Amino acid sequence: MKIFKLFKIRYLLYFFVFALLILFFKFNVRFTDFEMTSDPQKHISNNEFQYNMPLDPASPWPKFRNNALQNGRSTVIPEITSSKPWVYETGKGIFSSPVVDNDGNVYIGSADHYFYAIDKNGKIKWKHLTGEIIDSSALLDDKGNVFVGSGDGYVYAFEKKTGKLNWKFKAHTPEEVKKEFGINTHNVNWFEGNIGMLPDGTLLAPNDNYLVYALDRETGKISNTFPANEMIWSLPAVNSQTGRIFFGTCFTALKNVFCYNYETGEKIWNKGGLGTNAATIMLTSENENGAALVGGFDGMLRAYSQKDGFHIWKFGARDHIYASPGSLSDGTVIQPSADGTVYALDPENGKVKWAFDTREPIRSSPAIDGNDCIYVGSGEGRLFCINSDGTLRWAYQCITDDRNDLNASPALGREGVYVAGESGGIFYIPYDYPLSETGKKDPLCAQGPDEDLPEDGSSLYFTTRFGGLLLTPPEEIDANEPLTFSLFVREKNDTILSAIDKNSLKINFADNKTAVVKVSADKKFITIVPREKWTGPEGGTLNFSVSGNYITGMKRFGLKFFGGNKNNAYSQSFSFKVNEYGSDKSPYFIPRKPGDKSSAFELSRLAAPNPSMLPSWNQIGFDSLHYIFGIIEGEGSDAVVWGIGGKPGNEDKKTVVDPSLKVRFPLNMNYEGGLFTLYNYEGFLLDFNGTWDMPYASYRLASIVDAQSGMFLRRASLNATANCDDIEFYGPFLKLTGMSEFDTGQMHIYGGCNFNIYGKGYSEKPTGTGNVTFLADENTVSAAIAEGTLKTNEHVFSILLVNVETGKPAALDYAGKTEVQNDSSGNTVSVKITFDKKNLKGSYRVYYIVDTYPAAKGSVEIK
Secondary structure, eight states, X not given: OHHHHHHHHHHHHXXXXXXXXXXXXHHHOOOSOOBOSOOOXXXXXXXXXXXXXXXXXXXXXXXXXXXXXXXXXOOXXXXXXXXXXXXXXXXXXXXXXXXXXXXXXXXXXXXXXXXXXXXXXXXXXXXXXOSSOOOOOOEEBTTSEEEEEOTTSEEEEEETTTOOEEEEEEOOOHHHHHHHHOOOOSSOOOOOSXXXXXXXXXXXXXXTTSEEEEEOTTTOOEEEEEEOSSOOOSOOXXXXXXXXXXXXXXXXXXXXXXXXXXXXXXXXXXXXXXXXXXXXXXXXXXXXXXXXXXXXXXSEEEEEETTTOOEXXXXXXXXXXXXXXXXXXXXXXXXXXXXXXXEEEOTTTOOEEEEEEOSSOOOOOOEEOTTOOEEEEOTTSEEXXXXXXXXXXXXXXXXXXXXXXXXXXXXEOSSEEEEEOTTSEEEEEETTGGGSHHHHHOTTEEEOSSOOOXXXXXXXXXXXXXXXXXXXXXXXXXXXXXXXXXXXXXXXXXXXXOEEOGGGOEEEEGGGOOOEEXXXXXXXXXXXXOSSOSSOTTOEEEEEEEEEEEEESOEEETTEEEOOEEEEEEEEEEEEEEOOOOOOOOOSOOOSSBTXXXXXXXXXXXXXXXXXXXXXXXHHHHHXXXXXXXXXXXXXXXXXXXXXXXXXXXXXXXXXXOTTSOOEEEXXXXXXXXXXXXXXXXXXXXXXXXXXXXXXXXXXXEEEBOTTTOOBOSXXXXXXXXXXXXXXXXXXXXXXXXXXXXXXXXXXXXXXXXXXXXXXXXXXXXXXXXXXXXXXXXXXXXXXXXXOOOBTTTSOEXXXXXXXXXXXXXXXXXXXXXXXXXXXXXXXXXXXXXXXXXXXXXXXXXXEXXXXXXXXXXXXXXX
């Protein structure tokens, strides 16, 4: 009997091992030869282009990624002219990519809500105002039309020549998606994905509401929908031979690549990796054995079988991948990464053929001309032209401002390259202009063949608030200015994967100075923040050294790197002159009683480039944010400030209060001799456009102002720490992408924003406040308003509690736990804040706030 049992166990073990081998071979071994290169594209008659779909045949770049395969390659042979570069400035940053017609007219949307048509000389032809930021790239068809999606949830159809609006289509709201499709969405109905096309001319429009729409281009009517499981920024690639489309989604793990039959609407397969797929899929061939390539936020470029989603190979970059892949004429895959490198990969196996390194993240997808020259924008504000062997042909500095990311992808015209950037500029650079005699004298131009990078070894780059990496730091800083340094390691003339060893980090200050020091969760940068000033009013010198070990040879799970060699030492010393700041009295109005003036401020154009994944996730969302602040109370150099949400006005675009948002949060203000600092170290929730709350453990804005006028002299820096484990739905996945710490769940953020005086510089008590009575119990404080005439839908109404003993705002969920009631006429009659009684006891000053003005003041005792 014992022998029989052993026999059974042995054969069960054999069966188990055999089953494991079957599964291994099924998912890891190729039994089919895949078509990894495509036939060369060809010109057809009259110098037109072959697209296998009714795109504008005369256009060298009619859609994002140019063609149905979406390999970013055009057969256009560059025409060398004597024309000069130009720039057209829009009213805000640009994150969408241009398309170009045969005459050199460029079509592109901006975060200023306008869609632009600009002629070949940089002059405006026409523009159309939409209701939100435009992040979508347009499409030119063969009937003289241009189509584009907007963040307002509409797809617009224009006549290309005149800008006449033919129709517009509205996407389903999240509530409508749930009702009609049974899908619970967590976002909005913005069109952030680009516009594509099927062979019969049907438009494809991916949306943040988890749907890809198929729209009749004549009428804008829905002909089909392709449901997914998250926001869709990835433009579907189209295989006209097999009748299939392929696209990625922002779903974080395993099920974020979709294949549909576009004729029947049937889902064929659904596979994926460990990170969001924002990039557009590239097809290697129209053969049914071709591959579909897409990079994700886990840093992996994956090649899938078009037929069944089989995983053919994968390649891992040092950081996440936002850019879409491209292809040279011989099939070589060109993949830029947010690690700052452009990789050339063997299409058969994903092995690196060459790598071109830059200093800053690349989110721009490559455009490739008929000579196999590669054009790509970078976080340095530079357009690079790279030869097919990986050497630099030339580079052009499009943006010299510190807000300089070129996150949009280039488009190729017949005579030059078009690209747009974070500064709001649309740029035209003639082909090979930097190689011309004029270009060689132009300080914005650089010529190859070498990379513009330091020698082998480790370096700490001084990092600007907008993500710029400076090998030579500035000589002077302001007394409230934070400092950030990013690790950069080179070996054998290549940038390698490295990480700061947090445990060995040492920062030694001269003169016994102190600061708050944080290492980012991805271990790529260090923030050093004063509390709140480096020196006294007289200024001085800040001297310190940074030393420790950095890690190489790490293993990875997604973008979470671990293990490796920690025996690599670095050490650098820094010296900064700290500017004096005087002791001038504050130029701002601090209300002592209701009716006094209250100074008002505005925050806009927020950018958070560190960690590098934040702009990829939400740069357009950050740039759309507007916050309005007002001073509530204060003594001496300190005050309490109240913040609410705003939006651009309909006509003059000046920021106005947005009552539809539930944004409400307090900050502490410190002012001394022109140094202006806002902070909150107690923690609060900050609502993002009504979609989800960001739980901050700390938040600090620092700038300098004119001591007489109070006008801001430079953009503000932002340091923040988010408690990512508390973020609903998305929080747990942020650990896989390396954005938050595994043990604490915290993410350290460094960025910048515009900070200015709001309106006329102050607000006053609004007419119609009424008579206010404050009431309190163990878990609520409320304001009862009698005879008030202020409408609930026209203002933001709030309750703020300030601790009498500390002078600090109570750390409450003002955004989520404030209730406003109105009467039958719409007049506000009650405002209430609810809280956990365990967290709030003692004496408090209580304010009834209308927008940012403290319209009534009282006191409450909470027991």
